[in-house]
Structure formats: structure tokens, C-alpha cells
Amino acid sequence: MNLQKARNVLGNYVFVIPAALLFFTFSLYPFFKVFQLSITNWDGISPNMNYIGLANFKDLFFDNPTFWLSMKNAFYVTFLALAIQNLLALFLALICDRDIRGGNVYRVIFYLPPVLSGIVVGLIWNWIYDGNYGLLNHFLSFIGLGDLSRAWLSDSKTALICVAIIHMWKGFGWGFVILLAGLQSIPRDLYEAARVDGANSWVVFKNITAPLMIPVFVLVSILTILGTMQIFDIIIATTGGGPGYHTEVPITRIVSTMIGSSKFGYACAMGVTFGLILLAISMVQIRVSKAMRQV
Amino acid sequence: MPIFIAAFALAGCGSKNVADPNTVTVWHWMSDRDEAFLELARRFEAETQIKVRFELYAPSEAYAQRVKASAQTNTLPDVYGVLGEKRDFASFINSGYVADLTQALNAADAAGSVWKDGVFEKALSVNEFLPENEYSVKPGIYGVPIDVTTIQMVYNKSNYAKAGLDPEKPPVTWDEFVAHTRVLKEKGIPRMVSGFGEIWMIEALATNFAMNAMGEEKVFDTFRGKVPYTDPDWVRVLGLFKQMADEGMLVEGTVTMVNKTAEQTFANERATYAFNGSWGINVYKGMNPELKYGAMLPPSLVTSRPMKIWGGAGSSFVVNAKSPNAENAMKFLRWLTGPEAQAYLSKETVNLPSSKTALKDVPPVLAEFADDMQNATHPNVYPVHESPVVTEAFNKGIQSILIGEKTPEQIAQEVQRIKEKESKKK
């Protein structure tokens, strides 16, 4: 490589060096530390740490049904989020993409749930779902469906889905913002050309909007999966993981292992396993999206 | 670009603060008491010229993280609290982060009074390690309590009067309790609430019932593995929860309720009974000063045995073993647990004092709780502990019983199975 080319490549590196520096310091190092801790039986306090090989992982995979149950719960909520929350966000973004009256106001309003503090979200939804004085039960009686009233967050059949609803309500604002930004980047002349050709809204969406939006869709789905699988604050504020294990999710399991049973090393093993599963899912998604773009 | 650099420059400045070596630094998590603590620090400094600096880190989860992280870098303050269970406390001590206070506690001051004598034994024993404890900690007392709490029950006197029950005669036995709840049910008055979403509360009530039903020793023997959870006594205890569910005793949603919501519910008279801690008095006072209520013990199954409740130290402080200021720190803690500071703290925060002398000045409802202290025990003073995995299965199992998903027999079998699995691992 001659000097000119070397200087050129070096110049390219300069663009990524600040990011790489911060990343290696504040992400990679802690990550390796956690990896290291996952093969110990450390309790989080003692200066002594014993390496126990893969014993934590072995126990996790073969002897820890509650962890995998929590994964199942998280997958369930994530599936709902992908299907319903993102569809809602897309729908709203499409509506707001056109020039409708009060478009700007709506944008701010839809962003309110993510902005609201977790405390307020917890208080409000606890009230909505309350078994005696809750708004949902009031509403059901009002429209004559009073038989359906129940303590929504304590009922084994409805607890998880109710928590999922809270999450989706809080989360659609993110998807909405990103999808809207994506939609607004599509050149308008493409739409005009299609209209001139007499295409209706569905055809326009199918042939122009959707293909151009694929990378954004992938981004939003990956973010949705990552964000939803890591659901935690909402659970703690409403059901604490109960009743029984019905609303336990991976992060609540990791936290209760770390703090409740002081098994820091084991909790790190759980974290590493969880992370690798999420990584695998995201990689698959990216692969699929690359394939779709070639079509 | 220039703005960026300027902001960064601004961000970079703020030189490191070198702590005054003669100041006693205290880390705490009790937001409600921050002002009271600052006032106490002022008073102490006025008396002794020793500066005390209180730093608040809340909520308690964030506090615990900070303490654990600081322990790893040897940057713990002079005085702090170890939040967690006995085994965490033991680990802190064995790692050399906590000073042994036994000598200081046994020392007499200029006036001849011994520190230890002024503090409630039960509150101190929560911080004590006895000879031959299961954690191999050198026997001694390693922390001091700054207040005392009990966890028992309260009942709404107005609701009792409304239902035609005698407000001064709360139920003592389980059968009386069931009878009273039936009367209330007939009158359409909601019965019991508690923060069962926080599963340690289930554990507290369940072990109260268990120790009453079969005696402390049998419970400890179960922890030791000598008695199975499928023993009829345990099934009987689990059956109480089934009866609670069958009789509809619990307010809707109790199974997953956080304690703060349960406190609101009781304060707003939407429940007649609450299983809660003595700190609740302060909460109820703030939400409904007119509330007419009294304290009671959980109803007992067996009258020949006492009903034991959880009680003892509410919050405790320890001294950092590596602190250069240990002597002053201990002086401060001695003062903080003394009659003067305790009377002030107790009044300001409506909590039970850990100082015996300060007890005479507490308001009447608190006094009812104080009376029940004689029945108190606490997991930290048990000679043997159950594995947290088993305890979790037990508590969650009771939640399943309460929603009618599983029967007491099923849960007993499940818990025993998990117990056997955990024992093999050791």
C-alpha cells in the first residue's frame, strides 16, 4: 500500500475513532467483565471470586424453568408489540404524513406516553385496571359488559396481556417518531408521479412507500424487540412479576437473582445468555432484511 | 463546533472535592427523613464540634447498587447501611467492610451508662451474629438500629362500628377472624388488603402463621431439611390462604398489589384490615388524619402458642471498618440512638424509636405497635435460613393458591421438590 492510500485509509478511520474509543471503554470493558463474572459464583460483595467454569450456564439451561418461562412471557409481549404496537404507529404515521389539520399537535401528543415518568404511568394504569374502583371496570359496566369486570392485573389469564397493553401504549410513540421521519424522507415527486398514473392509496403504499421504508421497518422492529424483551419498570410498578410467575420476564428474574439470592455471578450468566439470544434474533432480522432488499 | 467545545469545557470543570478528614460522612436512602437527619447533624455539631455530612441516594435499589460498587473500590463512607438479607450482611462483614461494634456498645460513657443498655435488645439482635452462626462470622454486634418497626395488622374501627362489631375487640383467633369477615361481607364492607405483590409480605404473614401453628423449632427444622413442606402443619398453613380466597376476604387485586397502593386503600377506608408495617402510621396520617384504627396481631390458629410477628430494627447503620474516622462515627451513632435524638426522630417521622427511654413519648397508636414488640422475631435472628429459591417458590405458590390456580397440597409438593433439588446442589 502506498503512502497516499495509507493516508486515505487513516483518514477514514478518524471518522470512527471517537466512537470506537468511547465504545471500547464504556461498553466493551464492562461487557467482558460481566462475561468474566458469569463463570464465577461471586455474590457481588466478597473480594473473593471462585471460577466455576460453565456451572452457572449448565444450571440455567437444565435446571431453571422459571427463567425460560420468563423468556416465553417476554416473547409473548414482544410478539404483541410487533403486531399491534407497530401497526398502530405505522397507521398513525401514515395519517400524519399527509397534511392534515393539527398535524403538529398530534405529533406532540403521541410522544407524551414515552415522555411520562414511570411513576405516573404506573399510578394511572393501576387505577385503570383496579379490581374495585378501576376505570376499565367502570367503563365495562357503563356499556353493559359488567360481567367482564375483574381484577385485571391479578387474574392469571389477563395479567400478562394487560401489562403488554401498558407497554404498547407507552411504546408506540417511539415507533411513530421514527416511522414518520422515514416517511417524510420519501421524495414527494414519486407520489405525484404515481397519482398522475392513477394509482390509489393501497397501490402507492405497496409499490412505493413500503419498499423504500424496509430499512426503517427493520430498524423499528429490531428496536421494538430489544426494548420489549427488556421490559421491567412496568412490571415492577404493576404486578411485581405475579400472580405466581405469570408476568415474570427475563430482567425481573435477573434482578431477583442478583439481589434476592445474592447470586451475582449467576445473574451475569443469565444476562449473557439473554443478550446472546437477543443478538441472534437481531442478526437474523438484519439478514432477512438484506435479502428482502435484493428482491 | 465552538459551542461543543465550550459545553465540554464547562462539563469538565468542577474540581474534585476533597472530603474534610474530620467529617463523618453518612450515606442513607431515607428520603422522608433527610430533613430530620440534617437537623440532627446540626445539633450534634453544636454539641460536639464534630461535623456530620448526610448524603441521600434514593430509591433504595440505587442506594444498594452504589454501596456494592463502592465496596469494590474501597470508597465506602464512614457510616452506611447494608440493605439486604443476613447473608449479604455476613458477606460485607467477612469482606472487611464493616466494623465490629461490640466493644463500643459495651463501653460506658462518662456518665456511666452503657450504650447497649439504652437500645432495644430485639432491635440490636437483628444486627448480631451469635456464636456458631451459619455464616462463619466472628460473633458480635455489627450495626445499630435507628428505629424499630413491627409488621402486623391494623383494623378500621369505624368500619367495625358500621358492621355492628365492637371496635375495641379485634379478632384474636382465626375462627373469630373468619366470623368477623363474614359479618363485614354481609354488610358489603371490603375486608383485607396488603401489598402481596411484594412477595416478602406473603412470606412474613405465612411464617407468622407457621410459627404459631407448629412452633418455631419445627419451622427451623423444615429449613434444615428435617421436616418436609408436605407435612400436614404446612399444608394447614397454606390452607389458610385458600380459605382467604374462598371467603373472598381479600380486596380485589391484593395478590399483585404494591404495598403503597395497599396503604392508600386502607387509608381511604376501602379495606377494614391491612397487613402492614408500623411505618404505615405515618402514611395513613398523611393521607387521612381522621382515620380511626387500631393495631392487632394476625389471628392465631393455636392459642397455646404465641403469635410471632416480624419486628426489630427498621433501619440500621454500620461503621466502615476501614474508615479513618471510625471513632467519631461511633460517637455519632451512639448519640443518634440516644434518647434525645431518638425522641426527635420518632416524633418527626412517626416511627418507633430504638431507644428505650424515648418510647414513653410516642403517640397512642404507635404505642399499640410498641406493645406488640414482645411478640417480635425477625428472619435475621433465625439460627438457620431457607434458600431464597425455595422461599420464592413458596411465596409465589401462595399467590397461585390465592387466585385459585393451585391447591395447598400441590404447592406443598412443588416446594418440597424444589427444596430437595436445592439441597442436592449443596
Place this chain on the structure above:
Amino acid sequence: MSVFNPASGEVNYERVKKMTVSFFSHCFLISVSATCLFPLWWAFASSLKTQQTVFNDLSLFPKVPQWENYLFAWTKANFSLYFLNSLIYTVTVVIGVIVIASMAAYAFSRLEFPGKNALFLILISTMMIPIPGSFIALYVLLNKLHLVDTRLGYILPQINGGLALGIFLLKTFFDDLPKELEDSARIDGCGRFRVYWHIALPLARPALAVLAIFNILAVWNEYLLAMLVLSRKELMPLQRGLMVFQGAHITQYPLLMAGIVITILPVLVVYLLLQKHIIKGITAGAVKG
């Protein structure tokens, strides 16, 4: 133009369709908006009630609004001190993330260098691996770097936190930008940096606005890292102020709600200003021009 033409007796179906769609769209928007506005309104109304009435009084607006709660909340939570801190942290972190992430994203999108794909993969994969339990490692690291209880020690990890998403988001947008503009600039003799700074970055304005919005919210609401890393009150962010109302046992709800409303307002204002950048036609105009 009306729906019905009396003269010819025709019903303008196109018009009817448009109006129905518009009507239902608006109904839908309004109902979703209502659910979003309700909690904020409840928080606001609660902030004007008293501790005794906050859960009993279900009125949408209290008869005797306690406006002084806002004054109490402001002083008790020491907001004047913490507001400035939060402002400093937010500005530096957001600018840091935008500059560093966009540079890196541009490189991943448009430039070539050995190890590019591997590095990109590693960078965004950390976004996908949550590591609860990393707080101890982080603290030990900051301690070694003498950054505990410093502003820098609080800012740098947060910039890092925003990088993975930022790089991923921006690379997605950069990838889709038409290359013609950059190519013509290169032909005109512009170096990499100028192409990045003057052409690519302005075109990615919607994405930058999104990134800014996300990070502003994250920094503004941050408190766990502050509790871990900072000690001196002078350095604490806003959320520390709110903690005062959330005791281990007693939560002073009206004051807490007042505090929350105070902290939410600036975010909403900034969001209102920023989302104006998420407007259409930037790319189109640039290509045409």
C-alpha cells in the same frame, strides 16, 4: 364543492369517500390522543390537590387548586440548582452523540477501511446485549479513571449509551441518500469531511432530529447513573430533585406530580421545536436543486 349536486342529482362519491376517510381518521386520532393526554392531565390535576384528596377526589380539576404546590415543589426539590445541571448534561450528551455517531455512521455508510463490517457489527451488537450487573464494572472503571463524582464521568457513559442506536439509525438514513450529490461534490474537489459536514449531515436532518429527541429524553430522565457516580449535590441532575418526594414509605403525591409536570414541560417544548425538522421534501428539494 359539495357532495351532492342538486342540478344533476349526482352524488360526488369521491368527495364522500374522502370526507368519510377524513372523518374516521380524525376520530381515530382523537381517541388515541385522548388516551395519551389523560395521564398528563391527571398528573396536572393531582398536582393541584392535597395529599388527603389526591386519591379520593376524582374531579378533573380540584375546586380549590393548590397552586402553591408548584412553588413548594420547586424550592423543596432544589430545582434551580438541578435544572442547570440537567441542561448542561443534556446539551453535551446530545451534541456528543450527534457528532460522534454521525461521523461513524457516515464512515460505515460511505467510506472504506479494513475491518469495517466487523466493527459495525460489534458496535451495534452491544445495543442488543443488555448487561444488568455492569454497574459495578462501570463504577470500578470510572474510579480508576478518576472520573467518579465529576461531570465528565457522568457525561461520557451517556454519550456512549446513545452511540449504538445513533450509528444504526444514521447509517440507515445515510445508506438511502442519493449518491449523486456527494459524487458531484467530490468531483468539485471537496474532501471527505466537507462532503460529510456540508451535504450528508444536512440531508439527514430528520434522523438527527429523531436522535436528538431520544437522547434528550434519556438524559433528562436519567437518575440511576447519577446515584451511582455523583456525590456532590452541585452536580446532581433534575431527577435527584424528584427523589425528595418519594420516600421509602411516604410519597408526597401532589408535590411529586407538580415536580413531574415541571420536568416534563421543557422536554415537550424542545420536542415541539425539534419535530419541525422532521419535515418532508428536504431530500426532494436537494435532488432537484
